[in-house]
Amino acid sequence: MEVLFQNFANLDIRQVIMWIIGGVLIFLAIKKEMEPTLLLPMGFGAIIVNIPGSGAITQYVTDALGNVVEEHGALSILYDAGIANELFPLILFIGIGAMIDFGPILSNPKLMVFGAAAQFGIFFTMCLASIFFPLEDAASIGIIGAADGPTAIVVAQKLNSKFVGPIMVAAYSYMALVPIIQPPVIKLLTTKKERMIRMPYKPANVSKTTRILFPIIITVIAGLFAPSSVSLVGFLMFGNLIRECGVLDSLSETAQKVLANLITIFLGITIASQMHYEQFLSPSTLLILGLGLFAFVFDTAGGVIFAKILNLFLKEKINPMIGAAGISAFPMAGRIVHKLGLKEDPQNFLLMQSMGVNVSGQIASVIAGGLILNFFM
Amino acid sequence: MFKFLASKFIAALNIGIIGGADGPTAILVGESDTMFEPMNFVKNLSYMGTGMLGIFIVIGLIWMVTFFLNKIFSGKKDGE
Numbered sequence: 001m002e003v004l005f006q007n008f009a010n011l012d013i014r015q016v017i018m019w020i021i022g023g024v025l026i027f028l029a030i031k032k033e034m035e036p037t038l039l040l041p042m043g044f045g046a047i048i049v050n051i052p053g054s055g056a057i058t059q060y061v062t063d064a065l066g067n068v069v070e071e072h073g074a075l076s077i078l079y080d081a082g083i084a085n086e087l088f089p090l091i092l093f094i095g096i097g098a099m100i101d102f103g104p105i106l107s108n109p110k111l112m113v114f115g116a117a118a119q120f121g122i123f124f125t126m127c128l129a130s131i132f133f134p135l136e137d138a139a140s141i142g143i144i145g146a147a148d149g150p151t152a153i154v155v156a157q158k159l160n161s162k163f164v165g166p167i168m169v170a171a172y173s174y175m176a177l178v179p180i181i182q183p184p185v186i187k188l189l190t191t192k193k194e195r196m197i198r199m200p201y202k203p204a205n206v207s208k209t210t211r212i213l214f215p216i217i218i219t220v221i222a223g224l225f226a227p228s229s230v231s232l233v234g235f236l237m238f239g240n241l242i243r244e245c246g247v248l249d250s251l252s253e254t255a256q257k258v259l260a261n262l263i264t265i266f267l268g269i270t271i272a273s274q275m276h277y278e279q280f281l282s283p284s285t286l287l288i289l290g291l292g293l294f295a296f297v298f299d300t301a302g303g304v305i306f307a308k309i310l311n312l313f314l315k316e317k318i319n320p321m322i323g324a325a326g327i328s329a330f331p332m333a334g335r336i337v338h339k340l341g342l343k344e345d346p347q348n349f350l351l352m353q354s355m356g357v358n359v360s361g362q363i364a365s366v367i368a369g370g371l372i373l374n375f376f377m
Numbered sequence: 378m379f380k381f382l383a384s385k386f387i388a389a390l391n392i393g394i395i396g397g398a399d400g401p402t403a404i405l406v407g408e409s410d411t412m413f414e415p416m417n418f419v420k421n422l423s424y425m426g427t428g429m430l431g432i433f434i435v436i437g438l439i440w441m442v443t444f445f446l447n448k449i450f451s452g453k454k455d456g457e
Contacts, residue, residue, distance in 0.1 A: 109443040116429075116436040123425035130417040138421075207450040210443075217442050225435050284411055363439070364432055371431045375424060 045272020097239025118326025120302025165274025229370020
């Protein structure tokens with residue numbers, strides 16, 4: 001009879017705290033519909049990982065002979081198979097690349113500069129984080145600002161950061177919170193008059209040849225400047241090439257739906273294997289969560305302020321809000337800017353411009369990740 | 378003064394964990410990886426400069442390539 005209850009004695013209050021955190025993530029996923037594909041598996045994973053003696057993660061137990069043996073848990077096996085070697089996020093990038101339509105940015109390529117400007121938060125946060133953490137860890141924390149889960153995981157793993165767990169949780173959680181984080185920052189940095197600036201959309205005709213050559217050329221250019229980014233950029237662009245070539249429709253559909261969903265399931269719940277209370281509940285984690293928020297705020301600010309600076313020299317003004325769409329949270333950031341524009345002026349349609357900037361932010365964030373890897377590898 | 382107070386605060390956080398009456402946890406937290414070196418912010422600004430310049434150069438190059446791709450292949454239908 002004692003055997004039934006002996007595990008209760010192993011329960012730690014910090015595990016209960018993690019159950020509550022997991023519950024909050026599940027609540028945000030279901031009730032508020034915030035990135036449910038990631039927050040729900042992460043939330044549930046946080047609960048199962050923090051049950052005493054959980055068989056979901058590797059445990060070290062003493063057998064009858066007094067030897068300490070390793071009992072492998074499924075989540076630990078999945079972590080070693082797909083996250084420790086960066087495989088899952090890279091495969092997910094194939095699916096993401098297949099989902100992206102580069103048309104808006106190809107028809108108006110000058111919008112790409114806003115994608116570049118909106119990566120400011122990554123480097124600024126890296127400098128700020130270096131006050132508290134060694135530089136490689138600071139760089140891994142800064143990359144939270146890429147607003148791109150796969151890039152954050154790949155960079156943190158390659159730099160052997162000790163904080164992979166909190167970094168992953170922060171990256172995915174803040175991506176879900178973009179609709180809450182961005183609007184106040186945008187409103188603080190812009191006037192109503194600026195938010196009402198209209199940007200007529202005049203799409204240029206983009207040929208199929210251009211759409212096919214674009215992912216190939218991007219991979220070569222990014223790889224020459226930042227060879228460490230070839231896997232990130234290459235897998236993203238490979239997915240896009242499958243989409244644009246026109247002869248692999250079934251592969252494109254599989255990549256966009258089945259592959260992306262499958263990897264997302266594994267990624268979400270496996271990330272939670274890093275949410276064990278011993279690793280997660282520490283002052284470092286709180287600091288990382290705070291710095292991650294900083295990164296998102298300064299990404300948004302960087303894009304908006306860059307647009308405002310450009311407006312000083314342009315006759316045909318740009319709506320500075322589209323700078324905020326350069327954050328890589330695709331397609332949410334683009335939609336947020338479009339909605340804010342409609343709120344100020346119901347006739348102001350910024351969707352195509354903001355989605356173009358959002359897409360360029362995806363490219364720029366991957367390049368930023370590659371450059372950071374270049375600095376330290 | 379600020380650096381002194383901040384480092385004491387971080388040390389206090391680590392000392393407080395003794396109240397957890399849990400040796401392994403105290404060791405884990407005591408060997409915390411946080412530090413407080415404000416001058417690192419200034420020292421590492423060069424990475425920020427290089428990184429942002431690098432992104433703008435790469436994006437600028439991609440912009441130019443896209444511009445020329447559109448020029449060379451313009452006027453041709455997507456269906457071809």
